[in-house]
Amino acid sequence: MAGVTSPTTSSSLTSSTNSKSTTDAINDIDLSTFLTLMIKELQNQDPLNPMDNKDMLTQLSQIRQVGSTDKLTNTLDSVLLGQNISSATNLIGADITALSEDNQQVSGVVDQVSIDKGVPKLHVASNPSLTTVSGDGDVGAGTYSYQVVWQDSSGKLFGLDFSGDNAITTTGTQGVDTAIQLNNLPVTDGQKQVYRSDANGNGPPQLVGVIVDGKQGSFTDTLSDAERNGTQLTQSFQRPIVTARSYEVSLNNVSGIRPPG
Numbered sequence: 001m002a003g004v005t006s007p008t009t010s011s012s013l014t015s016s017t018n019s020k021s022t023t024d025a026i027n028d029i030d031l032s033t034f035l036t037l038m039i040k041e042l043q044n045q046d047p048l049n050p051m052d053n054k055d056m057l058t059q060l061s062q063i064r065q066v067g068s069t070d071k072l073t074n075t076l077d078s079v080l081l082g083q084n085i086s087s088a089t090n091l092i093g094a095d096i097t098a099l100s101e102d103n104q105q106v107s108g109v110v111d112q113v114s115i116d117k118g119v120p121k122l123h124v125a126s127n128p129s130l131t132t133v134s135g136d137g138d139v140g141a142g143t144y145s146y147q148v149v150w151q152d153s154s155g156k157l158f159g160l161d162f163s164g165d166n167a168i169t170t171t172g173t174q175g176v177d178t179a180i181q182l183n184n185l186p187v188t189d190g191q192k193q194v195y196r197s198d199a200n201g202n203g204p205p206q207l208v209g210v211i212v213d214g215k216q217g218s219f220t221d222t223l224s225d226a227e228r229n230g231t232q233l234t235q236s237f238q239r240p241i242v243t244a245r246s247y248e249v250s251l252n253n254v255s256g257i258r259p260p261g
Contacts, residue, residue: 088113088120088251096124097256100247104217107183108247122249126184128160130168137179137222141172142199144180146221149195149237150188150214159237160185167201179222184245188214195233198225207231217245 091110100106101121108126115121130146145163152158162168162182170177185192191212195205207229208221 084120084251085113085115088122091122091254091257095258096122096249096254098122098124098247098249098254100124100249100253102215102247104215104247105183106247106249110249114248116248120251122251122254124247124249125244126247127244128162128182128184128186130162130166131181131183132168132170132177133179133181133220134175134177135179135220135222137220138224138227139170139172139178139180139222140199140224141170143167143169143201144199145197145201145203145205146180146182147195147205147233147237148182148185148192148219149233149235150192151190153189157235157237158188158240160243161239163197163201167197179220182219182221183217185211185217185219186240186243186245187217190214192216192219193233194219194221196221196223196228204232204234207233 092113093109093111095107095109097105097107106124106126108124110122111125112123113120114123128148145161145167147159147161147163149157149159168180170180172178182194191210191214193207194209194211196208197203197205208223209219211219
């Protein structure tokens with residue numbers, strides 16, 4: 001039998017379960033508080049349509065079940081977080097391949113773990129590098145050097161130099177190494193220009209591409225010597241003080257793991 005609507009009726013208590021703090025309070029109810037609620041419930045009944053006491057007990061029982069379910073959910077969330085933190089910390093020192101939070105392909109060593117909004121994040125610091133890739137391309141056999149340059153907010157020209165011991169050698173074998181990828185390029189205020197030597201490593205370097213998005217950290221060169229733009233890099237540039245790039249990676253975005261050592 002239903003009672004009249006009032007601030008202390010069972011319908012009011014049921015609607016209050018939307019609040020976690022209220023649910024917890026009801027779930028932890030003691031005998032004294034229970035008796036107070038029951039007396040208030042009886043005092044606010046419609047004399048012509050009184051509530052059966054068992055209805056109120058049923059209502060409170062349902063509320064307690066909601067509170068218990070909420071506590072169980074929180075407990076399971078805590079267990080899952082603990083497992084994820086353990087998995088993340090076990091990757092410190094490991095060399096991983098992953099997709100970063102800013103959608104960059106990352107390959108590097110995990111140096112620390114942080115917690116962001118209850119989710120563990122891997123931190124990977126990687127130095128700029130050159131690698132051959134097996135995708136389609138027309139890069140022939142040879143030894144290639146690269147220069148990547150950009151302007152800072154004040155107009156100064158900065159750049160990275162991949163020459164000498166940092167140059168890369170290819171065999172020009174189709175399906176093996178007819179393309180070259182530049183990895184972990186730094187975040188810049190504006191676009192980056194990529195220049196490359198010829199197959200003999202000689203210059204002057206010529207333009208092979210422009211990275212329009214300053215946040216983009218990788219670039220794949222597929223051009224033969226003859227396909228280069230022809231624009232030459234003639235300006236000198238300063239080397240940045242910090243060249244390593246740091247990425248944040250979620251556990252579920254890790255695609256490959258190479259154990260430490």
